[in-house]
Amino acid sequence: MVMAEFSIFPVGKGESLSPYVARCTKIIRESGVKNELHAMGTILEGEWDEVFGVIRKCFEELRKDCSRISLTIKVDYR
Template identity: 45%
Template sequence: MLAAFSVAPSGTARADGSVSDAVAAAVEVVRASRLAHHTDAMFTTLEGEWDEVFAVIKAATEAVAPFGSRISLIIKADIRPGYENELDNKMARLERAIEERQQ
């Protein structure tokens, strides 16, 4: 499965509203998990089995907790049994489709 998630605290004491320290704590959890992942400006996408992916999301959420009085968590999952390496393969299929459209 692929699961894209975004986790951030609210109720922080920072005047600039930045949540970068909290997000860094969450990304450290993701990296330590050794699951295939990709982090961009808005989401981190994980690839793995249901239980291991959601265990990492839970741990990342817990890592954000000390940074605010409330936590916002958004999750979107793509559950496709029998498929592996979809973090890369989905992008490869997209690029092929774009190339074919341009011919």
């Protein structure tokens, strides 16, 4: 079981990042992985592959139209 807190956002896309956040939020909610969204990021809880699969999907979604992406991940494995 893994708990991962992550934040992801494009760099150089201006002040309003809400459209990008919304795209990732949709992926997270549709994943079925237990999650908790908060002001500074998201906590995912589940098996390693499913948790990192969600993070990868968020990254791939932003990569479609973002040349720079900031991604921070903290993991607690138990």
